[in-house]
Structures are given as structure tokens and as C-alpha cells.
Amino acid sequence: MTRVALLSRSADLDFLRPLLLAQDASLDIATWPDPRCLQAEVAVCWQTPPGLYAQMPHLRLVHSIAAGVDNVVAGQDLRGLPVCRVVDPLLAQGMLQYVLWGVLHFHRHFDRALANQRRAHWQRHAQTPASGCRVGLMGLGELGGLVAQRLAAMGYAVGGWSRTPRSLAGVQTFSGAEGRQPFLARTDVLVCLLPLTDATRGILGAECFAALPAGAALVHCGRGEHLVPDDLLAALDSGHLRGAVLDVFETEPLPAEHALWRAPGVVVTPHMASMAGFDVVVRQIADNVARLRAGRPLQHQVDSTQGY
Missing domain, CATH: 3.40.50.720 (NAD(P)-binding Rossmann-like Domain)
Incomplete structure (x- = not known):
């Protein structure tokens, strides 16, 4: 069982819980500020609270729910962790x-x-x-x-x-x-x-x-x-x-x-130019969790040297 933490300082990401469970019923999902988040292996994020990853000793993957990753990596100790984003045509x-x-x-x-x-x-x-x-x-x-x-x-x-x-x-x-x-x-x-x-x-x-x-x-x-x-x-x-x-x-x-x-x-305008459909978001997150478990290459991984 893989624990996934839904992390945001500005939005309640708990609406993603049933969508992710529909993709993979075996996931153990916690939503910030539930302290169980600190034991998660996967962080699913939008505007992550500052310094949180440093408190997550089992973290193996940081996954943005959007095309950009800047607000999920800023002010964080990534310690070489893979970071993935969502790509929606x-x-x-x-x-x-x-x-x-x-x-x-x-x-x-x-x-x-x-x-x-x-x-x-x-x-x-x-x-x-x-x-x-x-x-x-x-x-x-x-x-x-x-x-x-x-x-x-x-x-x-x-x-x-x-x-x-x-x-x-x-x-x-x-x-x-x-x-x-x-x-x-x-x-x-x-x-x-x-x-x-x-x-x-x-x-x-x-x-x-x-x-x-x-x-x-x-x-x-x-x-x-x-x-x-x-x-x-x-x-x-x-x-x-x-x-x-x-x-x-x-x-x-x-x-x-x-x-x-x-x-x-x-x-x-209120950050409305474009956004990924949540069906695409949860499919790509669930796919990357499965890849992480199997030790296979992750999809849409960010180049840490370029930041995108």
C-alpha cells in the first residue's frame, strides 16, 4: 500500500481523494494538515506549505497537479527527489x-x-x-x-x-x-x-x-x-x-x-487561461505511482537543472 499526501497551503485537495481511489483503490490517502501526510511516499501538490518535504522521511515522489512545478518546489528540500508535472493536450x-x-x-x-x-x-x-x-x-x-x-x-x-x-x-x-x-x-x-x-x-x-x-x-x-x-x-x-x-x-x-x-x-482574470482536466490529472498521478512501485521510468519528470 502506497500512502499519498495531498498537500496545499491554499486549496483543499481532498476532492482528489475519490478520483484517485477510483484509479487505484489500494492507495492510502491523507490530506494536509492530517499528520499522516508526513509518512507519505508520494506528495500530490499545489502550493506546498514551506519546508514540508524535509519533514517527510519516506517521500519518494513529488507530483504537481498542474503543468507547472514552481510552486511545489520553491523553498523545499528536494534532496534529489523526482518531480513530475501534468501534461494535458x-x-x-x-x-x-x-x-x-x-x-x-x-x-x-x-x-x-x-x-x-x-x-x-x-x-x-x-x-x-x-x-x-x-x-x-x-x-x-x-x-x-x-x-x-x-x-x-x-x-x-x-x-x-x-x-x-x-x-x-x-x-x-x-x-x-x-x-x-x-x-x-x-x-x-x-x-x-x-x-x-x-x-x-x-x-x-x-x-x-x-x-x-x-x-x-x-x-x-x-x-x-x-x-x-x-x-x-x-x-x-x-x-x-x-x-x-x-x-x-x-x-x-x-x-x-x-x-x-x-x-x-x-x-x-482569475488564473483561468487553461487548466488540465482532473480526469487527466488523476490518471497521470496514478500511472506514475504504479511506475514508482515497479521501478519503471516516470512520465513527465521535470529536468531539475532547468526547472521545467
């Missing part, structure tokens, strides 16, 4: 829909129409073809690469930036520190789909915004810690940036008193 479809909506919000001037509506002001803006809107994707992994190519197929002038060189049909690609400035300089709508690493934390800050053309906009659905909110607010206040669609935040839910809720030109 439908995540890419949901992300494409969200990013397309964000791009259209600025390309088709919906942001200006909504602002004019509040003033009862009738104004039609010139309609430009998709080829006249330069979209830039930061992050060309599984999600970013697919979104970039789909937007290019819709006629947008798409560029992409990644840590290491990538080649994608229909996409002008840039890479590394030397490629970031020219990438930003050709971008009207910047889309962030980066993983969170030490190198990408705070990447959406004053230096990034200053390198964008005047009147550029941001669609952010990467990780909350990528964004420096005060720098974004300053770029909006100065008029250098036109607006932003924001789906992720360092603290979630975004506190009611936060200035981003009321900043002109900003759309706040």
Missing part, C-alpha cells in the same frame, strides 16, 4: 483560446471600445489586418510553440523568444540574452508563456517594458512571479504601454486592495 487548446482573445483585445481595439463605452463615446478605429499586428511569444515550449504557430497560421506577424534556439515554421525566432532586445523591439503585443526559473523571475519589469515599442501591450499567462507590478503600473501611467491582460499573480487571489484591479487599461 487540451491545455494547449485552452491557452491558444485565451491568448487569441488577449491579442484580439488589442488588435481589434476592444480595449478602446470598452473605455469609450464607459464615457458613452462613439468612435470607430481603423481595422488593420492580422499581418499588421506583431505578436511576440516569450517561451516557445510545448504551449508557447503551438500558440506561436497557430497565431502565425491566422496571419499574425509572430516572433518568439526562448532561452535556447528554436526553429518554428512561420515564426521569427530569437534566443538568449542577445536576442531579447531585438525580439522586444519588434513586438506590439507581448505574450508571456515562460516557465518560472531564477532566470525568468521578474523578467516582465522596467527594462523589458522600455524595450517594447511605444503603445505596446502585454498578455501575461505565464507565472505571477514573472511580473513586477509596480514597473507595469509605471509603464501604463507614463503611456508607454497601452494596456495589459493579466491572468497570473504572485499572490492569488489578487488582494482586493491591489492597484491592478483598478488600473486603466488592465484586464484581470
Whole structure:
């Protein structure tokens, strides 16, 4: 019998218990803060309480319930433990829909129409073809690469930036520190789909915004810690940036008193861009538990040297 701990400091993950037992009735499942969690072999996590793994001497696997793992490894003693994430093909479809909506919000001037509506002001803006809107994707992994190519197929002038060189049909690609400035300089709508690493934390800050053309906009659905909110607010206040669609935040839910809720030109959404179906989540967790027992290679294991 394998004990599985459902760990989160911000959500009650006990709803996963019957779903996991339906996959493997032999599992012994405990939900934090049940002290039995400390004896678990498998941790199933979302925003793990700080320092918890160091108190779990029998832990053999850390498994995120999402595509990202940053919030299950930050501030933890992993001591070489394998970390796995969830990969759902439908995540890419949901992300494409969200990013397309964000791009259209600025390309088709919906942001200006909504602002004019509040003033009862009738104004039609010139309609430009998709080829006249330069979209830039930061992050060309599984999600970013697919979104970039789909937007290019819709006629947008798409560029992409990644840590290491990538080649994608229909996409002008840039890479590394030397490629970031020219990438930003050709971008009207910047889309962030980066993983969170030490190198990408705070990447959406004053230096990034200053390198964008005047009147550029941001669609952010990467990780909350990528964004420096005060720098974004300053770029909006100065008029250098036109607006932003924001789906992720360092603290979630975004506190009611936060200035981003009321900043002109900003759309706040509640971390809804895309999410894995829970049927996929529990199948992949149960499969990896079975693989762990049998000593077989795990699926969707994170490269600890890269953080994704």
C-alpha cells in the first residue's frame, strides 16, 4: 500500500481523494494538515506549505497537479527527489483560446471600445489586418510553440523568444540574452508563456517594458512571479504601454486592495487561461505511482537543472 499526501497551503485537495481511489483503490490517502501526510511516499501538490518535504522521511515522489512545478518546489528540500508535472493536450487548446482573445483585445481595439463605452463615446478605429499586428511569444515550449504557430497560421506577424534556439515554421525566432532586445523591439503585443526559473523571475519589469515599442501591450499567462507590478503600473501611467491582460499573480487571489484591479487599461482574470482536466490529472498521478512501485521510468519528470 502506497500512502499519498495531498498537500496545499491554499486549496483543499481532498476532492482528489475519490478520483484517485477510483484509479487505484489500494492507495492510502491523507490530506494536509492530517499528520499522516508526513509518512507519505508520494506528495500530490499545489502550493506546498514551506519546508514540508524535509519533514517527510519516506517521500519518494513529488507530483504537481498542474503543468507547472514552481510552486511545489520553491523553498523545499528536494534532496534529489523526482518531480513530475501534468501534461494535458487540451491545455494547449485552452491557452491558444485565451491568448487569441488577449491579442484580439488589442488588435481589434476592444480595449478602446470598452473605455469609450464607459464615457458613452462613439468612435470607430481603423481595422488593420492580422499581418499588421506583431505578436511576440516569450517561451516557445510545448504551449508557447503551438500558440506561436497557430497565431502565425491566422496571419499574425509572430516572433518568439526562448532561452535556447528554436526553429518554428512561420515564426521569427530569437534566443538568449542577445536576442531579447531585438525580439522586444519588434513586438506590439507581448505574450508571456515562460516557465518560472531564477532566470525568468521578474523578467516582465522596467527594462523589458522600455524595450517594447511605444503603445505596446502585454498578455501575461505565464507565472505571477514573472511580473513586477509596480514597473507595469509605471509603464501604463507614463503611456508607454497601452494596456495589459493579466491572468497570473504572485499572490492569488489578487488582494482586493491591489492597484491592478483598478488600473486603466488592465484586464484581470482569475488564473483561468487553461487548466488540465482532473480526469487527466488523476490518471497521470496514478500511472506514475504504479511506475514508482515497479521501478519503471516516470512520465513527465521535470529536468531539475532547468526547472521545467
